[in-house]
Amino acid sequence: MAGIELTSTAFTDGAFVPRRHAKEGEDLSPDLTWTGVPDDAAELLLLCEDPDAPVGTFVHWLVTGIDPGGGGVPAGGTPPGGQQRRNGYGDIGWGGPHPPAGDGPHRYFFRLYALVEPVALPDEATAQDVHAAVDRHRSATGVLMGRYQR
Numbered sequence: 533m534a535g536i537e538l539t540s541t542a543f544t545d546g547a548f549v550p551r552r553h554a555k556e557g558e559d560l561s562p563d564l565t566w567t568g569v570p571d572d573a574a575e576l577l578l579l580c581e582d583p584d585a586p587v588g589t590f591v592h593w594l595v596t597g598i599d600p601g602g603g604g605v606p607a608g609g610t611p612p613g614g615q616q617r618r619n620g621y622g623d624i625g626w627g628g629p630h631p632p633a634g635d636g637p638h639r640y641f642f643r644l645y646a647l648v649e650p651v652a653l654p655d656e657a658t659a660q661d662v663h664a665a666v667d668r669h670r671s672a673t674g675v676l677m678g679r680y681q682r
Contacts, residue, residue: 536568536674538644542607549640549678553607555630556682561593564611565604566644570671573600573646577666578611581659582629584638589659590620592627592640596653600646618656629680637681646672 542562543549551557569576576598582590599613610616610625619627631638651665 536566536644536646536672538564538566538642538674538676540564540642540676540678543678545676545678547678548637549629549680554628554680554682557628559626559628560608561605561626561628562642562678563605563607563609564642564644564676566674567603568672568674569600569646572648572671574649575613575647576600576602576611577645577647577651577662578614579641579643579645579659579662580626581641581643582631582638583641583659584631584635585620586632586635591657591659591662592619592629593625593642594619594653594657594662597650617653631680631682633682635681637679640678640680642676642678644674645670 578595580593594617595614598611602612605611616625621627
């Protein structure tokens with residue numbers, strides 16, 4: 533399966549996410565840039581999740597319907613054509629990292645999926661819902677992982 537290169541000027545893969553992107557900071561989504569979207573992509577889907585959350589995998593950002601011809605999103609923006617969905621906090625759009633104080637660093641996986649056809653997701657989609665839906669329709673994936681600790 534082809535790969536999408538997903539990067540940010542805010543942090544490199546495996547590095548710490550700056551406080552300005554966290555719930556206790558400005559709670560601003562980081563900028564993202566992507567390349568390598570395959571020609572067969574009908575749309576892109578962006579998911580940011582924390583698998584280290586004490587309640588199970590926590591959704592921090594879910595955006596569907598992203599224009600595959602885009603190429604990125606500025607900090608605090610919505611990807612071109614994208615529809616921001618409800619996050620684990622119950623809000624629409626980005627909800628920054630906020631792991632329990634005293635926990636070790638949590639990992640935040642930003643995953644960009646190229647989909648050959650749009651997927652149907654429930655309004656309150658969990659990370660598991662997203663993974664199950666995209667597994668049948670993706671032609672490429674890009675992953676960027678950041679860490680955060682309070």
